[in-house]
Amino acid sequence: MNLPALVLQLLLLLLLAPLVSGVIKNWKAKLQNRRGPRPWQVYFDLAKFLRKDMVISEHTSWVFGFAPYVVFLSALLTGLMVPMVHLPAPLSLFGGVLAVVGLLALGRFFLALGGLDPASAFGGMGSSREMTLSAIAEPALMLAIFTVAITAKSTDLSQMALSTQSATWKLLNPAHVLAFAAMFVVLLAETGRIPVDNPATHLELTMIHEAMLLEYSGRHLAFMEWGASVKQLVLMTLLLNVFFPIGLAGPGAGAAALGISLLAYLAKLLALSAAVVVVETTNAKLRLFRVPDLLSAAFVLATLALLSTFLFH
Amino acid sequence: MNMNDFSATLLTCALGAYVAGIVGALLFQRAEKLANGVGFGLAAAGGVCGIFACASSLATGAATASQSFALFPSLIPYVRFGLRADALGCFFGMVVSLLGVALSIYSLGYVRGYYGHKNAGVLGAFFNLLLLATTLVFLADNAFFFLIAWELMALSAYCLVSFEHEHAETRNAGVLFFIMSHLGTGCLILGFLLLFQASGSYGFEGFHALGDKMPAARRNVVFLLFLIGFGVKAGMVPLHIWLPAAHPVAPSNVSALMSGVLIKTGIYGLARVCFDFLGTPPNWWGVTVLTLGTISAVLGVLYALMEHDLKRLLAYHSIENIGIILMGLGAALMFLHSGHPVLASLALIAGLYHTLNHAVFKALLFLGAGAVLHATHTRNMEDLGGLAKRMRWTTLCFLVGAVAISALPPLNGFVSEWLTYQSLLQGFGTTTSLIRLMFPLSGAMLALTGALAAACFVKAFGVTFLGQPRGDHARQAREVPFPMLLGQGILVAACVFLGLFPTVFLKLFDPLTRQLTGQQLSQQLTMADGLVLSGGPAQGGTVSTPGIALMLLCLLPVPLTLWALFARRAGTRIGPTWDCGQRGLTPQMQYTATGFSKPLRMIFKALFRPRREVQREYDFSPYFTTTLRFESHVEEVFQTRIYRPLRWLVLRASRRLRALQAGSLQAYLIYIFVTLLALLLFAL
Amino acid sequence: MNRTTPFALLTNGTALPWADVPEWPLPEFLRHVGAELDRGERLNSLFGVPEGGALRLVAVLAFDAGNTLVVGRSRPFSGSFPSLTATHSQAHLFEREIWEQHGAVPENHPWLKAVRKDHGAGPAVGDFFRVDGREIHEVAVGPVHAGIIEPGHFRFQCAGEEVLHLEIALGFQHRGIEEALAGGPHRATIYQMETVAGDTTIAHATAYASTLEALAGTEAPLRAQWLRAIALELERLANHTGDLGALAGDVAFLPTASACGKIRGDFLNLTAMLCGNRFGRGLVRPGGGPHDGGTERLGKLRERLETSLAEVQQAAVWLWDAASVRTRFEHTGHLHRKQATEIGLVGPAARACGLVRDVRFDHPAGWFRFAQVPVSVWPDGDVFARARVRWLEIQRSGEFLREQLDAAPDGETRSPLPPLAPDTLAVALVEGWRGEVCHAALTGADGRLRRYKITDPSFHNWTGLALALRGQAISDFPLCNKSFNLSYCGFDL
Amino acid sequence: MFVHDTLLNRLKRGCATMAYPAGPAPALPERHGGALRVEAAKCQADCAACVAVCPTEAVTRPPDRRVALDLGRCLFCAECVKACPTGAITQTGDHRLAVRRREDLVLGEAGNEQLRLAGVLDEKLRRLFRRSLKLRQVSAGGCNACEADTNVLGTIGWDLGRFGIQFVASPRHADGLLITGPVSKNMELALQKTYAAVPEPRIVIAVGACAIAGGPFVGHPQVHNGAGVLLPVDLFIPGCPPHPLTILDGLIRLLGRLEESGRKTG
Structure with a gap:
């Protein structure tokens, strides 16, 4: 656990996360034939929210003010446990993939409580939907993780990346492809993307993630938005570096290898963002009671992935 | 005086304290304050002695070599009131003593609510009796003494459950509890008789590794009998119906004790029988226990989500957590069968560590629910809300309990579930048959259970403590007296300590795993001098809850520097919640508990089969409705599908049997003669 | 027009002397209107014309099959009048409007509530319909909505995600156009007509x-x-x-x-x-x-x-x-x-x-x-x-x-x-x-406008939206609302 | 395949967003007429032809003083232009109408033949909102035409998002209110509560003749004759309804992104 790697990864996490959601917004706009906001617009929004005053509802308790910090810090901590550029992640000793899933659940727990606190119907609606959908998505996510963990005989993310990195033909191993598909659907559900939830919607009765943030303002809102974009970056990195660890710098890598690894990582990130944008642009939002069917389809994919681990062993 | 005598003397002091508590509480019935103080004070003292006794014997490893000592000379043959503080007994003894201390301190404040209309002394007496009986069950060394203590526990629990017998609901729950636990005891007696037949004596050391000497068919029958017997007490799914009925009606400190310890006697029994008595198990034992555990976990949390009565919700969660413990034990049995003692002990540690964790955070949650009941006189979440501002400390304790039970880092629920995941994951490689698919699938079901538990406790905490008070009881709620907070505080400290320093407790498991599976894993599982918990094999994945907690604090400067950089001049204003510009929010506009879990009820409607009645009345046309009523119920599948037909069959059979007692003397003489003849023929 | 009717016929976009409009005592007038509605005709407009201290009701019906309109009026009366809504739901909003504008109370009207005026309590306050059941909660989407649309108050009675009953309270865009038309047409009238909706x-x-x-x-x-x-x-x-x-x-x-x-x-x-x-x-x-x-x-x-x-x-x-x-x-x-x-x-x-x-x-x-x-x-x-x-x-x-x-x-x-x-x-x-x-x-008599009644199509259709939502999921409300896309200012005038 | 078809069609059509403000402004419909110009000098001595014609009494000619035209009350119907014998009131075809102060809209005095265009926000607010302005729209009365034209700014042609300006769902996330409609009495409480729910520092923008002075419903007892009566307004954009180009010009002029965008794109 060396300090410079930890600080560097923390800075990378903080700066890259808003950029990724900004790029996704910009590409979505491009695909609608409009120029759209600059990719770095998200930074301006965050900076302005930080400077603004806050209006807090009279019904809220201390949980309302505590939740943004838990969401923000738990997202950052998961980011430090996931290998982004350098193979053993800075805090890989402190927790493997199970700890990452647990910390994301901790962030979601307090986000939902923050939604319920101001006693408004929309917050309650958002919390209820968020907890329901994440409960249905959890088994699919866990089974996909198990598939990779079993082949790597470890729940440590760096080990998992090493195991898929070592045997090259394993990249196209059907178990990995199916697990990747399942995790991609879960990624769409967790980050509130189009088939499940519409991030840019204006209709508070259809929101899932945004409904919980309706009461937050000023720096609380900035931490919540930043935490959500860091969580999105963490899930995308989990997807990329576990299933396609090409170019990931090994333990004793030099500066050059780290540079190549950074470039490979950014290229993969943009490719995954492009995939998310295409899905968002060509699909309508599912009816709320159809989303569990989508997530149970992801669960079936993960089970097939598990079966195929020992069929093609 | 070597360690052995020290822990033995402490143990007798504990039991003595309980007995003194019973006598003291009954003596001072008239003076309620005194009875309360004496009864629960002595219970607390007994608990403290118990903790030190068990902990010291476990820590010094004396438990493995301990002999049994007779409590008092027995006059009847075959019956010997012997206690033996072996590793398994000491571990569970520690659990009951720890809870005994916390709950007794809590009860000092809680029982004040009963002054005037209920007899606090009797409550204290039975409370001490229950603690005494439970400790004896864990330490009993002889089948007969075990059954006597078991029966004493069942009876005292029955009296405590029906303490508020003025409500019909309580009486019915008590009777149901009574019948179900005696069905279980019946199976236990048969099981012990079969064991006695094989080993010739009633002593537990006689039963040790008896399974290998018994014929396979008889061994399976013994296993099934004990599974049903202890399953009823533990609240396994098909046999669980008494638990959600009995726990809510009992006084809160009793339901905390029952949920925390009483159902753990079932786990103790299963562990003792499967690992100590019956030797290496066949594979199907482990598979059954794992399957029953998974089903209990998923169904327990699903039914908990449908509840809007706080204590029934917590009772169903007990079933869920028992399911998780059974998953650990089931996996351990399967690993024993396939010859992997290291993995078996890992799974056993996961199961037993979760037993300790569940005892602690479930008791904490029940104490929180008791505090809410004490302050608002209602358990229905639809009338609560807004308690966070009125009962600040209880809210904090309940939140810690909710985070722990939802298996969120860095608290103890996460650690034991992490160990369970590790054992399930490593279990995949143990066999090549299709059975190994059960491990990851039950792991996925464990994940579903964890996420649903988190959803359930967002609902429970959010609807009860946050937002606006929905009823005027909730509006006038005030913080509970100090002893109740102290009781909860002890358990919060236990939760945090168990969560942050698991490696310290792993050392206590060494004598236990050495006794049951012959392995000692504490070195293997601890890394970086106790800060990091490893999953066993090298590079197998590690977790460090102290590390997570420390890093959460170390990252705090990031938002604080952002605050200093940008938001120094930003102010804060308190304003009404945004209500789209209308004339203000009413409490009815908040989400209700049922509304919160309605999407899940729709998703799992095959299981719940929700029935709803909508009565719409209108004078002229349906467009102008005058009144609209909406009721919806979730069908209790087990009651209606299994127990009601069963009860009907039993009643019909008993009516037919009544014909035998026609009342004519000749008929009775003939019966006697026939049975005598049959026995003689049998004896030839 | 192949059948007889006691009303006076009037093709669309033409006029009729006020004297030629057939006139009956109030109960008989309402019975005639009821009879026509029973035959499946459509009520275009029902409004009051104040005459001295009393009030006269005027009804305009559309005979779609006959490709003609018909008009009729009642004799001046004061006080209350038997409500048509009991048997014909079409008239319920018109009667509430008459009650609000002229004070004539429709007897046993099933849903007598303010249409747009602020009776001291504001349009979105007062006894909203409430479903009784422990698990029912209200969702109130108030005048100011999330997007860029006009203000209106929607009060949902929900059991979780399912909407059991929706009540819509409008009147936020009320600018008093009809009241300003008396004695018209003024200079600003054509501009107000262009900005009704x-x-x-x-x-x-x-x-x-x-x-x-x-x-x-x-x-x-x-x-x-x-x-x-x-x-x-x-x-x-x-x-x-x-x-x-x-x-x-x-x-x-x-x-x-x-x-x-x-x-x-x-x-x-x-x-x-x-x-x-x-x-x-x-x-x-x-x-x-x-x-x-x-x-x-x-x-x-x-x-x-x-x-x-x-x-x-x-x-x-x-x-x-x-x-x-x-x-x-x-x-x-x-x-x-x-x-x-x-x-x-x-x-x-x-x-x-x-x-x-x-x-x-x-x-x-x-x-x-x-x-x-x-x-x-x-x-x-x-x-x-x-x-x-x-x-x-x-x-x-x-x-x-x-x-x-x-x-x-x-x-x-x-x-x-x-x-x-x-x-x-x-x-x-x-x-x-x-x-x-x-x-x-x-x-x-002076050739100036004595009474001018505007009926926007949204006046008929808002009840349709309230009915369409019963039994739907609340997340589908914005979609249903946009599929109707009714005018708030056309209703409020 | 459907996905492939939509993607190909999109890429073929390229970006449909207009170049303005970097490029030339799109032309107003030529019969639109744009802003008005009043030279009181050309007025004949006792002629009040325009005052008789104006539907909302925007044009006034007090006996001793010269003619005055209040663009805030004007519906841009151009009746006065047709009625004026000497051509004192003319249409300049200029789409820029946004002003910072209410009195900047009153034309007719010697130096004030035309409206005084809005300057940029004061330095503190400008630096805060220059790159990220989130507005909460409140429709308080009116006829929904101003809302429609504000909505059009969100479509791909105008694309308000490229300036960092966005309409948000909750006033908590907003930096200011964009008010349309003459603030009817029934909407007064809702407007006050929305304004109270917006965290400081906040701005208020009044769009359309109704929001400035009551529009065609000026003087009705049911309305408050504009948002200025209740809230401090920072920007007035006259018109009934103002053309989307006028609204866009007002917004980016307020943020000072008009002249600096002349230097670089977007």
Whole structure:
């Protein structure tokens, strides 16, 4: 656990996360034939929210003010446990993939409580939907993780990346492809993307993630938005570096290898963002009671992935 | 005086304290304050002695070599009131003593609510009796003494459950509890008789590794009998119906004790029988226990989500957590069968560590629910809300309990579930048959259970403590007296300590795993001098809850520097919640508990089969409705599908049997003669 | 008209001396109106005319099959009157309005609540209907909504995600237009007529113009009527395209949503080519409009119309091809045909329930007497049906514009308006893009307006939305609301 | 395949957003007429032809003083332009109408033949909102035409998002209110509560003749004759309804992104 790697990864996490959601917004706009906001617009929004005053509802308790910090810090901590550029992640000793899933659940727990606190119907609606959908998505996510963990005989993310990195033909191993598909659907559900939830919607009765943030303002809102974009970056990195660890710098890598690894990582990130944008642009939002069917389809994919681990062993 | 005598003397002091508590509480019935103080004070003292006794014997490893000592000379043959503080007994003894201390301190404040209309002394007496009986069950060394203590526990629990017998609901729950636990005891007696037949004596050391000497068919029958017997007490799914009925009606400190310890006697029994008595198990034992555990976990949390009565919700969660413990034990049995003692002990540690964790955070949650009941006189979440501002400390304790039970880092629920995941994951490689698919699938079901538990406790905490008070009881709620907070505080400290320093407790498991599976894993599982918990094999994945907690604090400067950089001049204003510009929010506009879990009820409607009645009345046309009523119920599948037909069959059979007692003397003489003849023929 | 009726017949856009309107005592008048409604006729408007201290009720009914309107009035009465709503739900909102404006109480009216006025308690306060059940919670979506739409209060009674009952309280946009019309027409009246409902400017202005022309006994020059028909159809095209885009936007289907947003702007710019204002302000004046389109301007309009129609064709094809959109639209916000008839729905909402109701077909007036537009009907009554009806109307209006722009009548578009005849009643119906706009005007002895009644199509249709939501998921409310897309300011006046 | 078809069509059509403000402004419809210009000098001595014609009494000619035209009350119907014999009131065809102070809209005095265009926000607010302005729209009365034209700014042609300006769902996330409609009495409480829910520092923008002075409903007892009566307004954009180009010009002029965008794109 060396300090410079930890600080560097923390800075990378903080700066890259808003950029990724900004790029996704910009590409979505491009695909609608409009120029759209600059990719770095998200930074301006965050900076302005930080400077603004806050209006807090009279019904809220201390949980309302505590939740943004838990969401923000738990997202950052998961980011430090996931290998982004350098193979053993800075805090890989402190927790493997199970700890990452647990910390994301901790962030979601307090986000939902923050939604319920101001006693408004929309917050309650958002919390209820968020907890329901994440409960249905959890088994699919866990089974996909198990598939990779079993082949790597470890729940440590760096080990998992090493195991898929070592045997090259394993990249196209059907178990990995199916697990990747399942995790991609879960990624769409967790980050509130189009088939499940519409991030840019204006209709508070259809929101899932945004409904919980309706009461937050000023720096609380900035931490919540930043935490959500860091969580999105963490899930995308989990997807990329576990299933396609090409170019990931090994333990004793030099500066050059780290540079190549950074470039490979950014290229993969943009490719995954492009995939998310295409899905968002060509699909309508599912009816709320159809989303569990989508997530149970992801669960079936993960089970097939598990079966195929020992069929093609 | 070597360690052995020290822990033995402490143990007798504990039991003595309980007995003194019973006598003291009954003596001072008239003076309620005194009875309360004496009864629960002595219970607390007994608990403290118990903790030190068990902990010291476990820590010094004396438990493995301990002999049994007779409590008092027995006059009847075959019956010997012997206690033996072996590793398994000491571990569970520690659990009951720890809870005994916390709950007794809590009860000092809680029982004040009963002054005037209920007899606090009797409550204290039975409370001490229950603690005494439970400790004896864990330490009993002889089948007969075990059954006597078991029966004493069942009876005292029955009296405590029906303490508020003025409500019909309580009486019915008590009777149901009574019948179900005696069905279980019946199976236990048969099981012990079969064991006695094989080993010739009633002593537990006689039963040790008896399974290998018994014929396979008889061994399976013994296993099934004990599974049903202890399953009823533990609240396994098909046999669980008494638990959600009995726990809510009992006084809160009793339901905390029952949920925390009483159902753990079932786990103790299963562990003792499967690992100590019956030797290496066949594979199907482990598979059954794992399957029953998974089903209990998923169904327990699903039914908990449908509840809007706080204590029934917590009772169903007990079933869920028992399911998780059974998953650990089931996996351990399967690993024993396939010859992997290291993995078996890992799974056993996961199961037993979760037993300790569940005892602690479930008791904490029940104490929180008791505090809410004490302050608002209602358990229905639809009338609560807004308690966070009125009962600040209880809210904090309940939140810690909710985070722990939802298996969120860095608290103890996460650690034991992490160990369970590790054992399930490593279990995949143990066999090549299709059975190994059960491990990851039950792991996925464990994940579903964890996420649903988190959803359930967002609902429970959010609807009860946050937002606006929905009823005027909730509006006038005030913080509970100090002893109740102290009781909860002890358990919060236990939760945090168990969560942050698991490696310290792993050392206590060494004598236990050495006794049951012959392995000692504490070195293997601890890394970086106790800060990091490893999953066993090298590079197998590690977790460090102290590390997570420390890093959460170390990252705090990031938002604080952002605050200093940008938001120094930003102010804060308190304003009404945004209500789209209308004339203000009413409490009815908040989400209700049922509304919160309605999407899940729709998703799992095959299981719940929700029935709803909508009565719409209108004078002229349906467009102008005058009144609209909406009721919806979730069908209790087990009651209606299994127990009601069963009860009907039993009643019909008993009516037919009544014909035998026609009342004519000749008929009775003939019966006697026939049975005598049959026995003689049998004896030839 | 093949059957007799005690009412006086009146074709759309014509006037009738106030004395010739048949008059009965109140109970008999209500019985006659009830009888006609039982025969399946439609209530266009029911309003009170104050006469001295007392009040006189006037009813305008539409005999769609007979292609004529009928009018009747009651003798002056004071105090309360037996309510029609008990047997005919169509009249419930009119009776509440009479109670609110004139104080005459409809006896045992099942839902007597304020329509738009602020009775000291504000429109969104007071005893909202409440469902009793422990697990019911209320969701109140207040006047200020999340997007850029008009203010209205929706009070849902929900069991979790399912809506059991929706009550809509409007009145936030009430600007008192009818009250200002007494003694009219003033200088600002035509501008207020154009801003009754901004997106229905041409329909309301045409209805107002033809009412005054009927009272003055003249008719606008043919070219002016032709220009009004062109502008009306352009307005319909623009709003239906906007709605298809908004519907796609509500289900987050970005291709059609973004395309239709832009195309709606193009159609509005076509109207702006005629009169300089994107909503057609200043195009319609009583007696014929000031602006005239030159041949080359109309030619340019014709070409840009072609390109825009092609683009909207492409955008709509994506909408109908996407399976994920179709699953969201079908079986959402369903209204039966019987319900639609009982509450008297009009416009696309009615035609989507299978009712053949279109003023351009049943009561043609102005240029529609010479050029026919087929009625677009779809049977299912859900969001999909309403979207399909809009798509059919876009195609048919496009076809109508292609024909008419090629065969423009020549002549003047402006003619002075003679003074209004005293003591005369005139009724004008126009098929606005949301449905039937009905203007009824009564002049006093001095030839000034004594009573002027405006009925926007949304006045009939809001009850339809409240019914369509029963039993639906609350997350589908924005979609159902946008499929109706009713006007708040047209209802509030 | 459907996905492939939509993607190809999109890429073929390229970006449909207009170049403005970097490039030339799109043309107003030529019969629109744009802003008005009043030279009181040209007025004949006792002529009040324009005052008789104006529907909302925007044009006034007090006996001793010269003619005054209040663009805030004007519906841009251009009746006065037609009625004026000497051409004192003319249309300039200029789409820029946004002003910062209510009195900047009153034309007719010697130096004030035309409206005084809005300057940029004061430095503190400008630096805060220059790159990220989130507005909460409140429709308080009116006829929904101003809302429609504000909505059009969100479509792909105008694309308000590229300036960092966005309409948000909750006033908590907003930096200011964009008010349309004459603030009817029934909407007064809702407007006050929305304004109170917006965290400081906040701005208020009044769009359309109704929001400035009551529009065609000026003087009705049911309305408050504009948002200025209740809230401090920072920007007035006259018109009935103002053309989307006018609204866009007002917004980016307020943020000072008009002249600096002349230097670089977007």
